[in-house]
Amino acid sequence: MHVALLPFLAISTLLILIPGPDTAVVTKHALLGGHRSGVQASVGVAIGLTVWTVAAALGIAALLKASAIAFLVLKIAGALYLTWIGVQMLRTRNQDGATVAARSASSVKALRQGLLSDLGNPKIAVFFTSFLPQFVHGGAVLLPLLMLGAVFAVLTLLWLAAYAAIIGRSTALLRRAGVRKTLDRFTGVVLVGFGIRLAFERR
Numbered sequence: 001m002h003v004a005l006l007p008f009l010a011i012s013t014l015l016i017l018i019p020g021p022d023t024a025v026v027t028k029h030a031l032l033g034g035h036r037s038g039v040q041a042s043v044g045v046a047i048g049l050t051v052w053t054v055a056a057a058l059g060i061a062a063l064l065k066a067s068a069i070a071f072l073v074l075k076i077a078g079a080l081y082l083t084w085i086g087v088q089m090l091r092t093r094n095q096d097g098a099t100v101a102a103r104s105a106s107s108v109k110a111l112r113q114g115l116l117s118d119l120g121n122p123k124i125a126v127f128f129t130s131f132l133p134q135f136v137h138g139g140a141v142l143l144p145l146l147m148l149g150a151v152f153a154v155l156t157l158l159w160l161a162a163y164a165a166i167i168g169r170s171t172a173l174l175r176r177a178g179v180r181k182t183l184d185r186f187t188g189v190v191l192v193g194f195g196i197r198l199a200f201e202r203r
Helices: 005-017 021-033 035-058 060-066 068-092 096-103 107-119 122-135 142-168 177-200
Strands: none
Touching: 005 122, 005 142, 021 035, 021 107, 021 142, 021 177, 035 107, 035 122, 035 142, 068 177, 122 142
């Protein structure tokens, strides 16, 4: 058995740095609740990736890839969830009381939203099923697939946590009410956009 680790690390790093729905969710929590909430959302994303890793290694994700109905159901659920988060963020900035409540959102909520954002994206299941096996050659594949998926999840966690810390501990400029309002609305629009795009994506 041979695992092509270096090519895997190189490609994974590039893929992780590309912003997506998970990045938008982390941005939301880092802006509203500070770097700790952003890090918790990052942990939720990493847990979601770990779940998809196990699913891919055990073949469950392959079944999802083969079933058009299962893929569609999960895709619509994920799209609705992302859109709902985006709309909530847009509404929050229009209500001062809600804004205060959003900023004090619990770490559990941040972790849950990061987790559900990742689990609600069936493209990740298809991606893991197609991507991970390319770097494993010969012999038993279960443990190598689990290892590669775990590495991908850890790399994602490190990047998103660092990103959340930067956003959450931003300069005074980002903490000004007008600037935060603009950033929050922008992030809300991005989340809604990702939700709509996910709803119309094909396998």
